[in-house]
Amino acid sequence: MSDQANPFRIAQQQFDTAAELLNLHPDIRAVLRVPQRELTVNFPVRLDDGSVQMFTGYRVQHNLGRGPVKGGIRYHPSVDLDEVRALAMWMTWKCALVNIPYGGAKGGVIVDPRQLSLAELERLTRRFASDVSILLGPEKDIPAPDVNTNAQIMAWIMDTISMHRGYTVPAVITGKPIQVGGSLGRIEATGRGVSLMVREAVHKQGRSLEGLRVVVQGFGNVGSTAALLLHEMGCQVIGVADAAGAYYCASGLDIPAMRTYSERHTFRLLQGYEAPHMVPITGTELLELECDVLIPAALENQLTGENAARVRAGMIVEGANGPTTPGADAILTARGIPVVPDILANAGGVIVSYFEWVQGLQEFFWDEHDINSKLERILVNAFEEVWQLAASRALPLRTAAYLLAVQRVAEANATRGVYP
Structure with a gap:
């Protein structure tokens, strides 16, 4: 590599x-x-x-x-x-x-x-x-x-x-089934967090979610949940991709039907799914579709210095970890395309994992409404901190997020000192 x-x-x-x-x-x-x-x-x-x-x-x-x-x-x-x-x-x-x-x-x-x-x-x-x-x-x-x-x-x-x-x-692991100490809301947490970050970023731009054209790369747990929640918010999800292929419909895909289909098939793939007006496209074409929001929710290194100039999204919200290389970041920043970074956009999963860990240690459990409310409050507060810092210092959102995060970790390590 x-x-x-x-x-x-x-x-x-x-x-x-x-x-x-x-x-x-x-x-x-x-x-x-x-x-x-x-x-x-x-x-x-x-x-x-x-x-x-x-x-x-x-x-x-x-x-x-x-x-x-x-x-x-x-x-x-x-x-x-x-x-x-x-x-x-x-x-x-x-x-x-x-x-x-x-x-x-x-x-x-x-x-x-x-x-x-x-x-x-x-x-x-x-x-x-x-x-x-x-x-x-x-x-x-x-x-x-x-x-x-x-x-x-x-x-x-x-x-x-x-x-x-x-x-x-039970507290040695999170993301467990409910019947052995898992938390309500954990399965949907990362995708829910991505959809919340889309909502917050779009509202900061003074726009509505209604009719917003969204493309989602990855239709696993994160991508399919984000796509479904955004669909329910009124967005038009015009393109999705999974490991088996990519699919496009200019008038919007039927995300609930696609979720149901994938859940009934081996490895939750969309292979074989058919719908009126939907056409198969390549994964490369999917990333370059004209849209308002692109959500890379698959693997790292999807947006690079080689394809970033061809991206036609108004905004990128990272559902996966590390989907955008520094070379792509530089090109997207120069083109005025904001990127809500992975360490913020997909943090919903680890937030609810934290809730599950606490519940496991205490043997006391919250209902799903409490979980989702706590998740939303933490994520929206973090988004606001990042957005304000980026605006005040004219920084990309990723740089602002890193400044906040690295500073906190650095302070903790400096306070603890070096052993022995």
Whole structure:
């Protein structure tokens, strides 16, 4: 992977920009620029045919200055250590920006889960959880779902850790099913947060959501939820894409029908879905559709220095982590296209994960209205802080968000000092 597309180099570059503007002390820069702890595990899994296959997984903890670390676990063939390092660093800034008491972590396994049976997926999950269990705990490191992982996988991890401890440890993981201590509103939280950020940014521009043309790249948990909520707010979702293809309809797609279709099909793909006036397009064409809001909600490095000049969106709201490279940021800024950054736009998931963790520790649960109200208040307050700082200093929204987040983490680390 070239440095230009390397997510960890991008994460470091984004941090360096903020550190320079904040005039951070070199000692603090050195601490925050790299992960604090990294674990690589190579582990065997017995497949259904009796053979054994080796897999590689990672857990990276970026910074523990503000509390235990928090971050998802993804299953994907493209997972590598630098990707996980970047995602862990972004989680640190995300948690600090919305002011919840976590540092950042991330995990991943190099695997295409679509190639495994359910039993094989369970055995892989439990073995990976066992191998990284030395890092995990409600007071240390609390994983959550990410790309290609879900509530069932989180339940297997929680059960595995609980078997090791000899008692049930619900707060060791978030994004669990409700029946084993999960939080109401957690599944929709990230997509809900994205839709709230679209709403806030559009209102700041003095515009209405009614008839707003939206394009969503990614139709998994985040993208489909954001698309549905924006559809319900009156937006016209004219384009969506998932791993199987991209779809366009100038008069607006039937998002509820597409959600229902994807939920009934293997791996929640839209492959085979048909509707009047809808036409298939390429993923490249989707990112370059003329629209009011583009929501990249798939993987990192989707908007780059190569395609940013062809983007015809009025605004970008990042549902995925790291979908826009610094080269693309520079082009979009020069073109006057605002970008609501990932560490703000998709923070809804970690906010409700925090609520779930607190509920697990206290064994006291809130209803869904309370969860959604608390989520909205925290996210809208964070958006307002970022928007005001960006306006007062004539900065891009991403830079303003990083200044707020990095400053908070730097202050925590400086206050705690260096051990011993």
